[in-house]
Amino acid sequence: MKRLIFASNNAHKLEEVRRILAPLEVLSLREIGFESEIEETGTTLSENSLIKAQAVADWLKNNPMEGDLYIFADDTGLEIEALNGAPGVITARWAGEPACDANNRKKALAELAGKQNRSARFCTIVTLIHGTQTTQVEGEVRGTITSKERGSSGFGYDAIFMPEGYDKTFGELPAETKNSISHRARAMAKLAEILKLENA
Numbered sequence: 001m002k003r004l005i006f007a008s009n010n011a012h013k014l015e016e017v018r019r020i021l022a023p024l025e026v027l028s029l030r031e032i033g034f035e036s037e038i039e040e041t042g043t044t045l046s047e048n049s050l051i052k053a054q055a056v057a058d059w060l061k062n063n064p065m066e067g068d069l070y071i072f073a074d075d076t077g078l079e080i081e082a083l084n085g086a087p088g089v090i091t092a093r094w095a096g097e098p099a100c101d102a103n104n105r106k107k108a109l110a111e112l113a114g115k116q117n118r119s120a121r122f123c124t125i126v127t128l129i130h131g132t133q134t135t136q137v138e139g140e141v142r143g144t145i146t147s148k149e150r151g152s153s154g155f156g157y158d159a160i161f162m163p164e165g166y167d168k169t170f171g172e173l174p175a176e177t178k179n180s181i182s183h184r185a186r187a188m189a190k191l192a193e194i195l196k197l198e199n200a
Contacts, residue, residue, distance in 0.1 A: 002195070003065065005032055007052040007073035012155040017074075019179050020188040024195065034059055040075070045089055045125040046136060049075040053127040053134075071129045072191060076183065078157050080145060081119040083111055092156070105160050108145060118145045120161065122183040126191050135194060139186030154178060 004026045006017055018026050029035075038055045042048040052073035060069065079085045087094035087104070095103035112118055121142045128135045143163040151159050151171025159171030163181060170178050179185050 001067040003027065003067035003069050004195075005029075005056060005060075005069060005071045007038070007056045007071060013074070013184075016175075016179060016182075016184060017188060019175070020185050021192055024192075029056065032060075032065065033063065042075075043089060045075040045077050045123060046127075048089065049073050049125040049127040049136065050134070053129045057129045069130070070195065072126055074124050074126045074184065074187065076122060076124045078108075078161070079121050079123065080108065080112070082115045082117040086111075101156050105149060105157055108157065108160060109148065112145055118147075119143075120145050122157075122161065124183040124187040126187045128191060128194060137187050137190035137194070139183045139188070139190065141181060141183045141186065 002024075004021070004024055006014060006026050006028055008014060009029050014026070014028050034056060036055070036059070038052050040048040040051060042051055050073075052075070053071050056071045056073070060071070075089075077088045077091045079088055087108075092104070093099045095107045119142070121140055123138065123140045126137050126139075128137075141163050143161055143166075146160050146162055146169055149159040149171070150169045151173075153172065153175065154170050157170075158178075159169055162169045166173065170182065
């Protein structure tokens, strides 16, 4: 029996990932009894994604579960061109601790005040660990940072990020649309392909 374990307790991420990977069942850390905090000490999205997945894989060696276990983790960064790629790897904590989405959005808008170039991209790196094999895939979406918050859907920077080809932010778009074009959706689609191939 294939069991997917997502190395996250972020409710927003979990909901999004479950929608994208449906009908596959996705278990959260809380649901498997993993309660430790994972320190993201990497300097890149790739490193942090691997750290999270590996921490769960190591924990499962002492807390075995039934089934064919697939552990995956993601790390996502917003890279704003005019800010030399910031916030990047510290996207979730950019405005300081405790991490707060609203403060992060305010910081982005303040840093871009008066700047003409508002190009940005979201990048997600997903690490999959299955047995002794580790695989990483990437998804990205390019767009622009709006001049003010628009929309109340989603989370993180969604209310100020407008993807290319759309005149609405992620915060204004229906979840179904966002989940078909987002950075995370594109990375998870690649993950789903890997899982299908392993079933073939």
